[in-house]
Amino acid sequence: MFDIPTKVIHAGVQTMEAYRIRGGNPIQGTFVPQGNKNAALPMIAATLLTDQEIVLENVPDIRDVQVMLALVEHLGATVVEEAPGVWRIRAETLTSTRPDPALCRQIRASFLLAGPLLAREGRATLPRPGGDRIGRRPLDTHIYAFEQLGVEVEILPDRYILTAPHGLYGADIFLPEASVTGTENVVMAATAAQGTTIVRNAAAEPHVQQLCRMINAMGGHIEGIGSSTLVIEGGLPLGGARERIESDYIEVGSFIGLAAVTGGELRIKDAYPNEHHRMTRIVYERLGIRWEVDGNDIIVPAGQTLEVQDALHGAIPEIKDQLWPGFPADLTSIALVLATQARGTVLIHEWMFEGRLFWVDKLISMGARIVLCDPHRAVVVGPSKLYGQELTSPDIRAGMALVIAALCAEGESTIYNIHQIQRGYSRLDERLRALGADIERITV
Numbered sequence: 001m002f003d004i005p006t007k008v009i010h011a012g013v014q015t016m017e018a019y020r021i022r023g024g025n026p027i028q029g030t031f032v033p034q035g036n037k038n039a040a041l042p043m044i045a046a047t048l049l050t051d052q053e054i055v056l057e058n059v060p061d062i063r064d065v066q067v068m069l070a071l072v073e074h075l076g077a078t079v080v081e082e083a084p085g086v087w088r089i090r091a092e093t094l095t096s097t098r099p100d101p102a103l104c105r106q107i108r109a110s111f112l113l114a115g116p117l118l119a120r121e122g123r124a125t126l127p128r129p130g131g132d133r134i135g136r137r138p139l140d141t142h143i144y145a146f147e148q149l150g151v152e153v154e155i156l157p158d159r160y161i162l163t164a165p166h167g168l169y170g171a172d173i174f175l176p177e178a179s180v181t182g183t184e185n186v187v188m189a190a191t192a193a194q195g196t197t198i199v200r201n202a203a204a205e206p207h208v209q210q211l212c213r214m215i216n217a218m219g220g221h222i223e224g225i226g227s228s229t230l231v232i233e234g235g236l237p238l239g240g241a242r243e244r245i246e247s248d249y250i251e252v253g254s255f256i257g258l259a260a261v262t263g264g265e266l267r268i269k270d271a272y273p274n275e276h277h278r279m280t281r282i283v284y285e286r287l288g289i290r291w292e293v294d295g296n297d298i299i300v301p302a303g304q305t306l307e308v309q310d311a312l313h314g315a316i317p318e319i320k321d322q323l324w325p326g327f328p329a330d331l332t333s334i335a336l337v338l339a340t341q342a343r344g345t346v347l348i349h350e351w352m353f354e355g356r357l358f359w360v361d362k363l364i365s366m367g368a369r370i371v372l373c374d375p376h377r378a379v380v381v382g383p384s385k386l387y388g389q390e391l392t393s394p395d396i397r398a399g400m401a402l403v404i405a406a407l408c409a410e411g412e413s414t415i416y417n418i419h420q421i422q423r424g425y426s427r428l429d430e431r432l433r434a435l436g437a438d439i440e441r442i443t444v
């Protein structure tokens, strides 16, 4: 039986842990990225699509994953860790279609259970999910898409009751937004629909692609993987599969930046430079960050001098998140902290989430020169010497950005609320120490 740590179940109130960091050391050596969090979560949900065993390899050891494993176990799946990072999950029979509300409220991805439960049992009751508080996290696209498949939806203040009394029917669906989890949910539900479903304006992030490939490996038939139009043949029997989760490209992007601003030489293994990082390369080059490619590895050279590359005619360059294959929203906070270390001026424009930039006041308190123009735009003028501070992590990525700031600051910083960082980065302090960082996890 999968033993979920008590601290995860009570994550809302737990964690008296903090990182104490002394900045100044170059981050250098060889780094092996974890598996992609945002692939692992829908892939764990997708194990409910079959009564056969699914084996997932390279599953990151992070809090969100622990919560998701606990959720599928509470629904009746058997969850066994075969080896570190290798999980065998079998949902031979489901004992409930109502995932544990307390666990659901801890992670946004809990809503990904809706698609598989509808596919398997024709019903699901889910509370409003949790996740990062980075602005409104709409579920409108999920609900719209389910309704197109014939799902009846009752929306209560605290939960959603989804039923498919007449079964699921394939449909030609144009999503109102290219929502990542919305696409994943409708794809999973469509595997059990009668006939063919076409999902247009689909999200195409690497984790959406990997989920679709997993479903094909289970015996499904999805065409158009990687494009904005997915065609799903419904009603095929789905069986067991063994899938290796690809590297987490947000973690890779975070560590490229970390090495560049601390001056170390870092080799990042299995980084998928061509598949995952072409746009990140273009954007990081605007900050003067360079890297080399060696097979599937990325090598960040030591001693880089970061200088903002002006746009044509000397215009101030803009770094803006986009839908895939554009610059990932989850790297915007990282790019912002990197910009504080580059000579020049850059505009950071985060249009997706209206609450993701408020944490810059913490960087300003460390010495960064930033004007927060409005909830979506910040002008960063660098380079700034940063000084250690007492900090609190508001969300995963801002938390990692604060870790980067603290690692290049003079003096000591303490970062509180690190359970937010641990949601997405596994054993961060331990892995950073192996690369030369002066970081310890303390109880406060």
Ligand SMILES: CC(=O)N[C@H]1[C@@H](OP(=O)(O)OP(=O)(O)OC[C@H]2O[C@@H](n3ccc(=O)[nH]c3=O)[C@H](O)[C@@H]2O)O[C@H](CO)[C@@H](O)[C@@H]1O
Residues within 6 Å of the ligand: 038, 041, 108, 109, 136, 137, 138, 176, 177, 178, 179, 180, 181, 182, 203, 323, 329, 330, 352, 353
């Ligand atoms: C578990 C998981 O996978 N979480 C990721 C997922 O969240 P999630 O699936 O929740 O994010 P969505 O793709 O649904 O939407 C992100 C935001 O962008 C807006 N939006 C999206 C598409 C669009 O065409 N127009 C539009 O305005 C949405 O209203 C929302 O505010 O994708 C986000 C965007 O990459 C990432 O930050 C999250 O880490």
Ligand SMILES: C=C(OP(=O)(O)O)C(=O)O
Residues within 6 Å of the ligand: 038, 107, 108, 109, 130, 131, 132, 134, 330, 396, 397, 424
């Ligand atoms: C916003 C994120 O995650 P979630 O959607 O799970 O809250 C993230 O990974 O940066």
